Amino acid sequence: MYGFVLPPLHFNSSGWGPTDIPKKFDELPYQPFSKGDRLGKVSDWTGATYQDKRYLGKYNSAFGTGGNQYSYFHDEDESTFQLVDASKGQKPNYQRGRRAFQQHKQRRERERRQQQASLNMQTLSKTQKSRERDRQRQLRKWQKQFGKRLQENKQKAPVKNRDASVQVRETWQVVEDMDFPRLSKLSLPGIEPPEDLLLCGKMEFYDKSYDRVTTKNERPLKRINRIFHKVTTTDDPIIRQLAKNQGNVFATDSILATLMCSTRSTYSWDIIVQRVGNKLFFDKRDESEFDLLTVSETANEPPQEEGASSINFPHNLALEATFINHNFSQQVLKMGDEKYEFDKPNPFAGEDDDSVVASVGYRYRKYNLGNDIELIVRCEHDAVMYGPNGDLQFINIKTLNEWDARYSGGVDWRSKLDIQRGAVLATELKNNSCKLSKWTICSLLSGSDQIKFGYVSRVHYRDSANHVILGTQQFKPTEFANQINLSMDNAWGILRCIIDTCMKLKEGKYLIMKDPNKSVIRIYDIPDNTFETDDEEEEEDDDEEEEEEDEPEA
Numbered sequence: 051m052y053g054f055v056l057p058p059l060h061f062n063s064s065g066w067g068p069t070d071i072p073k074k075f076d077e078l079p080y081q082p083f084s085k086g087d088r089l090g091k092v093s094d095w096t097g098a099t100y101q102d103k104r105y106l107g108k109y110n111s112a113f114g115t116g117g118n119q120y121s122y123f124h125d126e127d128e129s130t131f132q133l134v135d136a137s138k139g140q141k142p143n144y145q146r147g148r149r150a151f152q153q154h155k156q157r158r159e160r161e162r163r164q165q166q167a168s169l170n171m172q173t174l175s176k177t178q179k180s181r182e183r184d185r186q187r188q189l190r191k192w193q194k195q196f197g198k199r200l201q202e203n204k205q206k207a208p209v210k211n212r213d214a215s216v217q218v219r220e221t222w223q224v225v226e227d228m229d230f231p232r233l234s235k236l237s238l239p240g241i242e243p244p245e246d247l248l249l250c251g252k253m254e255f256y257d258k259s260y261d262r263v264t265t266k267n268e269r270p271l272k273r274i275n276r277i278f279h280k281v282t283t284t285d286d287p288i289i290r291q292l293a294k295n296q297g298n299v300f301a302t303d304s305i306l307a308t309l310m311c312s313t314r315s316t317y318s319w320d321i322i323v324q325r326v327g328n329k330l331f332f333d334k335r336d337e338s339e340f341d342l343l344t345v346s347e348t349a350n351e352p353p354q355e356e357g358a359s360s361i362n363f364p365h366n367l368a369l370e371a372t373f374i375n376h377n378f379s380q381q382v383l384k385m386g387d388e389k390y391e392f393d394k395p396n397p398f399a400g401e402d403d404d405s406v407v408a409s410v411g412y413r414y415r416k417y418n419l420g421n422d423i424e425l426i427v428r429c430e431h432d433a434v435m436y437g438p439n440g441d442l443q444f445i446n447i448k449t450l451n452e453w454d455a456r457y458s459g460g461v462d463w464r465s466k467l468d469i470q471r472g473a474v475l476a477t478e479l480k481n482n483s484c485k486l487s488k489w490t491i492c493s494l495l496s497g498s499d500q501i502k503f504g505y506v507s508r509v510h511y512r513d514s515a516n517h518v519i520l521g522t523q524q525f526k527p528t529e530f531a532n533q534i535n536l537s538m539d540n541a542w543g544i545l546r547c548i549i550d551t552c553m554k555l556k557e558g559k560y561l562i563m564k565d566p567n568k569s570v571i572r573i574y575d576i577p578d579n580t581f582e583t584d585d586e587e588e589e590e591d592d593d594e595e596e597e598e599e600d601e602p603e604a
Contacts, residue, residue, distance in 0.1 A: 212566040215318040216335065222574040225560070226551050230313045230569035236543030244415040244497075247296075247426070248288060249392035251411040254383040256435040256445060256502070260522050265464050271506055271517040274380045276408040279398040280341045282333045284324070286428060288397050288414060293329065297416060297426035299549055301332035303495045304341070306427055307488035309548055309562075310541035314484040316347045317364075318566035322581065323573075325557050330549065335581050342368040343375060345453060349481035353457070361514040362453065370514050371451050376408070378504045378519065379432050379447040383409055390434045390442070409433055411444070413496050419546055423553075429496030443499035445524075448489045450478050451517070452507035463507050467521050474505070475523070479534055487536050493527040494538065500524050 060069045263269055282302070283289055289300050305321055309332075319340065322333045334340040345367040346352050353364050360366065392411055399407040411431040419425055431444040455462040461470075461477045479486060493501045502524045509516040531538065551573065552560065561574040 212318060214566045215320045215338065215563065216561070218563070218574065219576075222561070222576050224572050225555060225575050226573040228547070228551075228571040228573075230571075233544050233547065233571075234313045234540065236547055237537075237539045238419070238542040238546045239539045241538075241542050242418055244417045246413060247292060247416055248394060248414040249411070250288070250394040250414075251396045251431075252389050252391045252409070253411045253431060253434050253444075254385070254389050254409040256433045256447070257382050257384050258435070260382045260504075260519070261524075263519055263521055265468050265520050268518040268520050271374065271377055271519055272381050274377050275406070276376075276380050277399075277406055278376055278408050279396075279410075281398055282336075283428075284331050284333050286397070288412075289426065289428065292414065292426055293331075297424045298328055299330045299332075299419075299423055299425045301425070301427055303427055303429045303492045304488070305332045305334060306495065306545060307491040308340075310491050310545050311484055311487040312544060312564060312571055313569075314348065314487050315564055316352070316484065317344055318564050320561055320563040323552050323560040323562060325552060325555060325560070327557070328553075330552055339365075339368065341372070343371040344368060344482070344485055345371050345451070346457065346481045347485065348483040349457070351457065361512070366514070367453060370453070371449075374451045374506050374517060375449040378449045378506060380408055381519075382447060382502075382504065382522075383433055415495070415497075419542070419549070421550070423546070423549060425549075427495060429492070431496055431498060435500075437499070444497070445500040445502055446489065446493045446496070446498045447502045447504070449504045449506050450482070452505070453514070454508075454511045456511075463505060463520055467505055471521070471523065483534070486534060490527055490531050490534065490536055491538075491541060494531065498527060501527050501530060 062069050260269075283300050283305065286302075293300060308315075308319060308321065320335060320338065321340075322335055324331045324333065342365075345364070353362050353367055357363060358365070361370075389409075390411075396407060396410070397412070409432060411434075413429045413431065415427055415429055417425040417427065430446075432447040433445050435443055435445055437443045452463045461474055463474055467474050489501065502522060504522050505520045506517050507520055508514065509518055525533070548562070548571075555573075555575075559576050559578050559580060561576050561580075562571060563574065564571055
């Protein structure tokens with residue numbers, strides 16, 4: 051059996067630590083084990099030395115290296131001590147001439163590349179030498195342009211804060227905030243096909259000769275004076291009639307598309323919500339820019355030119371895009387007697403205005419969103435055409451416009467549209483993601499068979515009044531939605547979240563507004579008479595008087 055013998059223990063009655071020094075360490079100076087060791091006092095219980103940054107180098111040597119037993123350690127008690135030798139300490143070998151060595155290495159690498167290039171040139175033929183010189187010249191040109199572009203980007207002014215679509219008053223109270231990351235995760239699958247309640251309007255046929263337009267046989271864009279009715283929800287007489295006996299949420303397709311694509315928007319917009327009993331009415335504000343088309347809203351460098359007189363001012367670009375879209379959608383139609391009519395006439399056009407009203411067909415549809423929510427929406431078709439099998443197809447016609455090739459990702463439509471149409475469309479998807487998504491959702495809500503895009507450009511980039519048609523392209527709305535990564539389940543989820551939030555509010559008027567500089571949607575509680583004009587109040591009084599007259603006498 052092995053025993054365990056305890057080592058001798060020495061009791062220090064006058065302090066702590068060993069009572070004596072071993073003989074083998076007697077009269078030997080202490081040498082630190084490493085140059086990085088920071089050894090000073092035997093113990094420092096305060097900890098303030100290591101917390102205060104002023105004393106981080108307290109125990110570092112002020113002369114020589116930390117591994118020298120003759121090094122001096124400056125203590126805070128000896129504040130009067132000064133070093134006589136002020137010469138710089140000698141640097142170790144690994145710190146000497148590092149910058150000069152790097153420069154020498156880079157110079158040798160350039161010389162080696164030049165020698166290798168000259169050897170390669172000697173082995174090439176005359177034609178190959180010429181091509182190699184052109185390639186190197188073009189490479190140097192690109193590098194120079196890239197450097198200039200970087201310098202210009204650095205000198206550009208920062209992006210200025212955008213203005214809100216409507217001035218928020220101090221009396222308005224925020225009742226709900228919805229951030230985009232939360233909305234982008236919502237989903238509402240399994241929406242049943244809608245039910246058609248009423249069909250109104252008259253549409254013309256699409257002229258297929260415009261499908262053969264190219265950049266080589268471009269056509270000028272004509273000015274066509276026709277009336278486009280952009281009636282809001284509560285001003286629609288048919289929706290007022292339907293609201294009496296069915297549905298509890300009412301809106302137009304453009305308003306729903308704005309809400310469903312809110313996570314892709316950058317500019318500020320606003321929508322009025324009125325809760326009357328258990329019903330919701332989504333309206334656009336009078337005299338707002340809701341129906342204007344945005345231009346390069348989601349681009350890396352959106353238009354920022356100041357001054358209303360500039361043709362590239364964002365508001366002027368929106369007016370130009372809307373003007374182009376209206377004229378193109380009517381120019382590509384057959385101006386003949388052949389028209390396709392729905393069962394009911396246009397509810398917003400009089401008998402004398404039939405010839406000057408734009409081609410449009412209204413489809414009133416009812417969607418069941420679950421949780422006893424019945425949505426009634428007014429959808430639109432722009433025209434009709436015959437498919438390859440002779441079947442009648444409803445289409446929507448929209449326009450993409452080029453305002454300056456320098457700001458369109460470097461893709462010039464006149465040189466790229468015929469041979470690289472995919473690159474042109476990809477650039478438009480990046481610069482106008484929100485606008486294209488809203489057009490697609492409007493086509494899906496109305497049940498259109500095709501959506502046609504026209505490519506229209508300025509005759510000269512400094513002239514915003516004259517344009518030419520460079521080509522057309524068509525897609526099925528469902529396929530195009532998959533191509534632009536548009537999820538209808540997420541779109542329905544966003545709309546359902548907004549509807550549920552508004553249903554929980556008390557009766558009254560509210561404003562949904564996209565923050566101009568943040569990815570947030572806010573709902574404001576506003577007074578009932580906000581944004582109302584005197585004419586509207588008179589109309590309401592007249593309606594009340596008519597209702598009283600229609601009531602039977604007791």
